[in-house]
Amino acid sequence: MHTPIIKLLNQVAAGRLSAKAAAQRLEAMAENNLGFARVDLERVHRRGLPEVIYCPGKTADQITKIISALAAAGQNVLATRATPDQFAAVQRTHPQAVFHELARLITLNVTGPVQRTGRIAVVCAGTSDIPVAEEAALTAEHMGAVVERVFDVGVAGLHRLLHHIKTLKNARAIVVVAGMEGALPSVVGGLVDRPIIAVPTSIGYGTGLHGIAALLAMLNSCVPGVSVVNIDNGFGAGVAAGLINRLGEPSS
Amino acid sequence: MHTPIIKLLNQVAAGRLSAKAAAQRLEAMAENNLGFARVDLERVHRRGLPEVIYCPGKTADQITKIISALAAAGQNVLATRATPDQFAAVQRTHPQAVFHELARLITLNVTGPVQRTGRIAVVCAGTSDIPVAEEAALTAEHMGAVVERVFDVGVAGLHRLLHHIKTLKNARAIVVVAGMEGALPSVVGGLVDRPIIAVPTSIGYGTGLHGIAALLAMLNSCVPGVSVVNIDNGFGAGVAAGLINRLGEPSS
Amino acid sequence: MHTPIIKLLNQVAAGRLSAKAAAQRLEAMAENNLGFARVDLERVHRRGLPEVIYCPGKTADQITKIISALAAAGQNVLATRATPDQFAAVQRTHPQAVFHELARLITLNVTGPVQRTGRIAVVCAGTSDIPVAEEAALTAEHMGAVVERVFDVGVAGLHRLLHHIKTLKNARAIVVVAGMEGALPSVVGGLVDRPIIAVPTSIGYGTGLHGIAALLAMLNSCVPGVSVVNIDNGFGAGVAAGLINRLGEPSS
Amino acid sequence: MHTPIIKLLNQVAAGRLSAKAAAQRLEAMAENNLGFARVDLERVHRRGLPEVIYCPGKTADQITKIISALAAAGQNVLATRATPDQFAAVQRTHPQAVFHELARLITLNVTGPVQRTGRIAVVCAGTSDIPVAEEAALTAEHMGAVVERVFDVGVAGLHRLLHHIKTLKNARAIVVVAGMEGALPSVVGGLVDRPIIAVPTSIGYGTGLHGIAALLAMLNSCVPGVSVVNIDNGFGAGVAAGLINRLGEPSS
């Protein structure tokens, strides 16, 4: 599939490696089997982003060990939906790890400073949407994007958004975060020609249905080109924007 | 409850009418029993609007007979969701009846010209929403309102709406009709201080869920004071706006 | 859009203000940027009601700062769904603030006594619906309405409601609050000719689906002119009734 | 389980019948195997009502054969949701069969006139609900009840219902049929002390969700003692009322 595997296959073809041995190396190369988890160290080559740790349902000990495996392989760490307790445990082993409490992210940088390039905008409708917006923004920054934050610009006061059109037009992609009726991505999308990643949040009550109302509004946007991620999934939106952001680079 | 009943009760108190006879008159007064239907002729006194005929599931013959009962009582007729076939049958008995095809309404005016007063705005997002918007507009006119129509001003091109803010500000109530993501009532509601009746339409597909997406968006509007009626229920919105419109009159 | 903006534009036309300077003033005028929130101080002009603070998901500190910004601009404060802890913090800075515990509202009056005029009725089906009904009633009073409360008159004992028909007929708008099967708005709506704002509550269990059953009943009322707000949204119903109530005033 | 089986078991105990032969007779006795269907001829003994034929998805030929098997066993026939075409085919073999078109029922009486006793009321909200109400009424009559029909008495005009309270109080059970918001069973249930069987209908549109709104309202009635059957299931309600009606008989 990718270069290391082709090298291996050529070794087999050259008779320098048996088929059985090749299979074993393949496994060793791609997977760091911790018993409870198989850390996918090849993912950074396939996906352009190391495996990210989804913390819910994992013990602090499991999280720490996966972080250790990634760090040992020289890969930067991003762990999502972490609790303060989980971070406290991680920090004992990895004192350089950073906790972004609002966004519930743990990051550990082992490759040195990331060179940021390209510009992403992260927009949100209300103050209550900020944690999800921050998760998106930090994720995109983790992937090397410069991020402009435009917060609390919901449709009840449109002029607040209109002041920031220039910022929106300068972004390679725009993440738009909103709960309740989820109208903001349509309004933003109607103003600019940039790809829009919409993130519904669970802010609201009753028929908000924990974000379903906002989700449906975003999926039914009358503005084409808006695409949507799961409710409260700032991380996913950040990755999508981060991948788009890289396309403008010469090396891509 | 209302005047005729109080008169009757006073007659009983005055010994001019037996309790039993009073009960019979009460029934005769209030209800025109056609066998398959009991026409509520008192409704115009209680509700300010004669009984309206919901056509689905009724035969053309039943509709015609109910219209005849209302007209005989000197009450104006409004029949909703009528088909061309139903109208054709009605017209044979009531040649003055009018069919509003786009809005699927039959009207029959027996009281002479309605004096229109007060101003209602009916706004819709797209061309496909016009039938529902027309149903609302014609209903409000039937109840005596002057109606301003502002059609095809969806949020994908906000400037189209902004040109009409003055019209919106001059209305006593605003009916806002939209399908798909249903964002328009929030945007309109953010701009003016008038009561907003939002009508979701079934325009859209897939996750639009036949209007549920628009409905949920409207119920979760971040703008307070937006209230909502059933999907495609232009008639109900027209009645709500018509009732509000009357409040501005001196007699109220 | 509204007067201060037109003035500004005229200044530009008169050459007394550069386009760039005008844009900056526009932003300053309309928005009080606190970093985490952009307080929409113009909203009172557009909407007839200052920006209202939705407390869930905000820290007590954020709420206090937004209140301070509004009060500093001379605008009355309404904060919804506040907790006792949030109020305790607010009160330290704003000792005149009032907490309406049942309705979970914080109010702070900075403009002096409100002259109440017009009459709104707030009706509820059961004792458990009272908190939502109170939220509606207090909101309408905040907007200047006189409010009549008719509580615990559910359809299981219709005579309880029938005693209050006169009160209902004298109201400019009627807010009807009910959980469980949500039948009360239809019954009230069948008796009077006033606009009805129906509020489903989450009272009930099982197939009540946290208020969805009541909501659907209200949206499908056989009585036209009933419009509906989100589940437990007494605040929104109070605003809708408050806006309608003003229409009867000479100045409207 | 019931008498014929006990007899058979006694024969086995008495040595007059082998266990194997008993098993075969048991099967023959209880089931008339037509290949595509096993007509449950014992059902009339267990359930007090012969097997009823649900027509959808069956060919006219299959329906005719099942009717023949029931008639041959001397059992009265009831077939639900029949089409005119299905009836036309049945009638060729069973000219005495009767088609109740509105209620979509086929009946064939082979036991001679049914002695009707006890009194059931069937109430419906609107003209469009009559087909379902008739299905309930005819089914209860098929089971020997006297049925009082009270149609078109929806909650939008309560006085229409109040005229019939005496009829409701005299019934052993009351079937209440309603679509849209389904409020009628609660109102009826609040007035009398009789068991109420509520039938939601699919009348309505949009958020009526083909009867789900009415169903939920009925399941959440604030009046205890209301029980509910499937949407449009007049037949099931008729059976429930018919079974209750028999309890008042001396033999029960």
Add this chain to the structure above:
Amino acid sequence: MHTPIIKLLNQVAAGRLSAKAAAQRLEAMAENNLGFARVDLERVHRRGLPEVIYCPGKTADQITKIISALAAAGQNVLATRATPDQFAAVQRTHPQAVFHELARLITLNVTGPVQRTGRIAVVCAGTSDIPVAEEAALTAEHMGAVVERVFDVGVAGLHRLLHHIKTLKNARAIVVVAGMEGALPSVVGGLVDRPIIAVPTSIGYGTGLHGIAALLAMLNSCVPGVSVVNIDNGFGAGVAAGLINRLGEPSS
């Protein structure tokens, strides 16, 4: 409507009472207004059962006062879904009150021993369904029925049910309580000719959807005559069975 009201009306007709005075007495007679609640003391005459107190959302103080009002009027008390804390408070004022902890019911008998007559069966599928089944059983006993309990006879071991067919056949009505797949009412209904009140419970997980799966199964029973109440609504089923049970009495 009922006797006391007719007496009043006759007094008006006889000139012994003014219309206004009659209206006031009517209100006083029917309603005990506690401010937060209007106790419906006439309900026992209309419905055959005094008003029952739904405890959730009410304070212990409110519950105690409503109990006092009912007891003062000589009516037996039933309060549902009570917590131990609520009972502890009630008991301070009403030491004779009884708490049925499993069923979460408070009862207070003020009329002396109830003469029980007629026979109801309450059947449940599993041990976890017993609290709901007990609520139904105690309610029916409160209404004067003799109750037979047949518990833990789910369809996974059919023979457990078959041992009790005689008990089922002797009941005037059968309450069948089941969670998970809710199949038990169909199986019971297929065996006997008695009215069946099915109660879905929230026992289960995942796609059980807190009782929706069982509810749908019961509403779609292939056995006609099964009617259904809300999820976990043992109380409602008990009332329905209690009302049916009375029909067999000579006085009905």
Add this chain to the structure above:
Amino acid sequence: MHTPIIKLLNQVAAGRLSAKAAAQRLEAMAENNLGFARVDLERVHRRGLPEVIYCPGKTADQITKIISALAAAGQNVLATRATPDQFAAVQRTHPQAVFHELARLITLNVTGPVQRTGRIAVVCAGTSDIPVAEEAALTAEHMGAVVERVFDVGVAGLHRLLHHIKTLKNARAIVVVAGMEGALPSVVGGLVDRPIIAVPTSIGYGTGLHGIAALLAMLNSCVPGVSVVNIDNGFGAGVAAGLINRLGEPSS
């Protein structure tokens, strides 16, 4: 992965084949690219069943071409949910193809008679469920199973099922097909120790929700070991039973 691929890999290892050539052969071997479809001719080796054609959304011409490709590769053909028109077109090219109208299946046998072994039971609740049951039965026969059909044995008449327990006990797997309340798999599962594949059907109306009610009942069976396929998916159940059936063979 499977033998032909391992052979190929060994050729690469032996230097008899270049890596590039191996890749091309791999593609040619596995896939018959018709432009609009890539027929997966290797599937029979991986899955033990050739690729099956799902007819909806395909033209008769596309279906015919896929059948030709499979037949040319010597693989037996099964096409599901075919219409009579689609079959008529297929038959013109493949006159030996057979149409099973009730089950909507097209089969074309090109390998000669299938040796049937092992025993599967297919049970259904009502006559209307037979088409789905037949689809399962024919699919299992297509995969080499002997199939016993036990039809129309729903829970309303349990004795009909009890006569067939021996047949059920002799089956290696039991497919149970039911609509409406979907109770039959639980009852069957409670009687025998064989794996049960439950198939909900869309038979029913209203709250049957086109088979969702039956599906939920089956997923929540109180009998462990029942597994479930999609609504009306007789084909999938037949494959599951066919795969289980093969396990009893000596070669497994």
Add this chain to the structure above:
Amino acid sequence: MHTPIIKLLNQVAAGRLSAKAAAQRLEAMAENNLGFARVDLERVHRRGLPEVIYCPGKTADQITKIISALAAAGQNVLATRATPDQFAAVQRTHPQAVFHELARLITLNVTGPVQRTGRIAVVCAGTSDIPVAEEAALTAEHMGAVVERVFDVGVAGLHRLLHHIKTLKNARAIVVVAGMEGALPSVVGGLVDRPIIAVPTSIGYGTGLHGIAALLAMLNSCVPGVSVVNIDNGFGAGVAAGLINRLGEPSS
């Protein structure tokens, strides 16, 4: 139905036992009535697995008594979804009982070592799915299967799964456990010819809908032969696999 019952019936036929006495023995034999529960001791004969205890909603005392009844009858015990507290109580009476904390299972072996035979694979997508996977694995082991665990092989890194194809091909049945998008069963099913039991888990958030998204994906697998159990129902999947596993044995 099964041997002991046939013996009993023969005794009746032989006159050695009265019908009444036979009925009593039948009950005693099959059911151990603890008052709150009827332990189905015959189930092991019918189903090949003793009755399993579902712990939620049962007291520790009830669980202990049911375990005692089963153990006294010489049957192995399996209790699902047990809490540590419930186990602590059980252990006081049954010190040999074992708690599998991750899988929430209590087991008590009273028949001596189980001879394991046949091979089942249990596969899961992520680390968070392991508790459900373990529940399936331990249940299958309880039923005598050898279980191969293949954990953390989700579709985001397909190569992790491909390394284990041989293990999958050697299994008689494969349990596949996945949350989120639930794609793993389709991918596994596309690779091998073994029956697949898919288990959706509630891992995920937002539109994962507590496992509904994974469930729907599994029910709609494009790979035929995948059957599905309830969300998080590792136990049910383990039983299904355990029953299939036995089919390969000579005695089946």
Add this chain to the structure above:
Amino acid sequence: MHTPIIKLLNQVAAGRLSAKAAAQRLEAMAENNLGFARVDLERVHRRGLPEVIYCPGKTADQITKIISALAAAGQNVLATRATPDQFAAVQRTHPQAVFHELARLITLNVTGPVQRTGRIAVVCAGTSDIPVAEEAALTAEHMGAVVERVFDVGVAGLHRLLHHIKTLKNARAIVVVAGMEGALPSVVGGLVDRPIIAVPTSIGYGTGLHGIAALLAMLNSCVPGVSVVNIDNGFGAGVAAGLINRLGEPSS
């Protein structure tokens, strides 16, 4: 907002244009009011794509007139979900218009040949998904992208997809179209580092819920960076991919 508006504003500032005249020109410039529609001719400047015509609910005459307005303004035309009848009418006025029947698109090129640049991949799972995939592909081509089609590569035969990894890696964005279980976007997303736009289709039946199952799967992908559009919304996905594709250009 954009250049022409800024020019206008400068003219006002320079005193060359009155404020009122500016407002009129603004309207004329941006909107072509056809009565039933307001064609948004400025959209091409804001959004980089002229207004696209959604055909459902519009008459052929309305569609033709909107096309004429766009063409007259020199803008290329795209009309979605058109029927053959609608196209036939359009063609009479615009003979150069082209109908893409499979994708239901009408295009009319008035600007001369589009210079295509950048590379997009459109992947679909099955033959039945091709119409939606074609809609996406043609839309992206309309926006200037080179499109690679990779069709019928569903997860039941993974090797079909693996042959095309190079094509996927060379694309700037990948549109992945799938119905049924919607697993394909996760599998594609796990292999490459490109932004993925997932399109659920309504292909499937039963619990596929007309595409909801696929939609939920895609929203819950365990692979981050997958974003989703409405069911069957190939057009929206094509726009999203087209916007992303332009980012790679030097001018962006």
